[in-house]
Amino acid sequence: MQTDKTLSYWAACMKAEDLTERSIRERMIFFRRLARELGDFNTITRTELIHWLASKDWATATRVNYRSTLHIFFTWLQDEGLRQDNPAARLPKVKTRTKEPNPFTIDEIQTLLDSGIYASTRTMVGLHYYLGLRVSEIARVHGHDINWDRRTITTLGKGRKEVTLPVPAAAWMMFLSMPRNGYWFPNRAANKHFGAGEGHILGGSVSTLLCDAIKRAGLNHRAHDLRAATATEMNRAQVTAFVVQKGMRHTNMDTTTRYMGIDIEQIRDGLEQLPALRMPEHSGRRLAA
Structure with a gap:
């Protein structure tokens, strides 16, 4: 399957960058989910990504992280010549909300x-x-x-x-x-x-x-x-x-x-x-x- 080959290659690139095993594993889980729900990475559109992100009930910090990860991944696809455009280049910016700390007394x-x-x-x-x-x-x-x-x-x-x-x-x-x-x-x-x-x-x-x-x-x-x-x-x-x-x-x-x-x-x-x-x-x- 093309998706598996693409993710396997990206995992190798991340390992070459010396990313932690945890970061690589979490990204793999995220993009396998994306592929299951939206299909081939080569055909996913910006509109589809926006609707997909909007449908998820994620915390703000998680949403910020995933938006960044999508940009990193699709930029990598473009740099590798695996895709001509970058559907994650102009995703809506996540509005961050300041959360008050809640330390134990x-x-x-x-x-x-x-x-x-x-x-x-x-x-x-x-x-x-x-x-x-x-x-x-x-x-x-x-x-x-x-x-x-x-x-x-x-x-x-x-x-x-x-x-x-x-x-x-x-x-x-x-x-x-x-x-x-x-x-x-x-x-x-x-x-x-x-x-x-x-x-x-x-x-x-x-x-x-x-x-x-x-x-x-x-x-x-x-x-x-x-x-x-x-x-x-x-x-x-x-x-x-x-x-x-x-x-x-x-x-x-x-x-x-x-x-x-x-x-x-x-x-x-x-x-x-x-x-x-x-x-x-x-x-x-x-x-x-």
């Missing part, structure tokens, strides 16, 4: 920890909050990732960037209770990367476990909001914005600010720092006769 995190969740789930909560780890990073924590003398953890983040983070004192006792050898969250059932008992669980499993626990605790949050609490509490403690950004491992500050919740008392404290003005009691202007 400290009391809410404590409620979650006290809700009867198992020790392994409590550890996931701790890694999410104390170190701002993403679910995929939590899933693959291994005892060998920890420098037990320097109290640091090394993880592979987005873009396969290796980073070493210091473990705060409040989390260290939790670390000491975990194995120094082996994965902290081994997989009991087979998954797409490992046979049963041969590796670690996946990030999706971490997210599911945490989301289920959050729901049972009666809290209105996503698991990712624990990571938002990391940025929010550092900012509330007057940690410099640069350090918060580095701690969250964001490329730019715009991303970091989408995580930080600012409460009214912080705004009040900021306004209280404004130099006071002397307000005249009268205008000083003479009344007209």
Whole structure:
């Protein structure tokens, strides 16, 4: 089938660009769906793409990502001489909507920890909050990732960037209770990367476990909001914005600010720092006769 040959070649090109396996896999899933619903890549029109995008109930961020991916793919087809035109060149721009961060409060995190969740789930909560780890990073924590003398953890983040983070004192006792050898969250059932008992669980499993626990605790949050609490509490403690950004491992500050919740008392404290003005009691202007 021509579609399979095209996608296979594109996957090879993406691998040559050193894209992550996850990015390649997700793009393959997306374009196989597109081919099933709209047909041959060589005949899809701009109008069809617009109607297709409009028919999907996606979050704004997802819609932005898919619009960009369509442009990348059809530009590649054109560059490779597999298609003369580019139906994704002028797709409607997605209107972005600013979403207020919804970080856990400290009391809410404590409620979650006290809700009867198992020790392994409590550890996931701790890694999410104390170190701002993403679910995929939590899933693959291994005892060998920890420098037990320097109290640091090394993880592979987005873009396969290796980073070493210091473990705060409040989390260290939790670390000491975990194995120094082996994965902290081994997989009991087979998954797409490992046979049963041969590796670690996946990030999706971490997210599911945490989301289920959050729901049972009666809290209105996503698991990712624990990571938002990391940025929010550092900012509330007057940690410099640069350090918060580095701690969250964001490329730019715009991303970091989408995580930080600012409460009214912080705004009040900021306004209280404004130099006071002397307000005249009268205008000083003479009344007209």
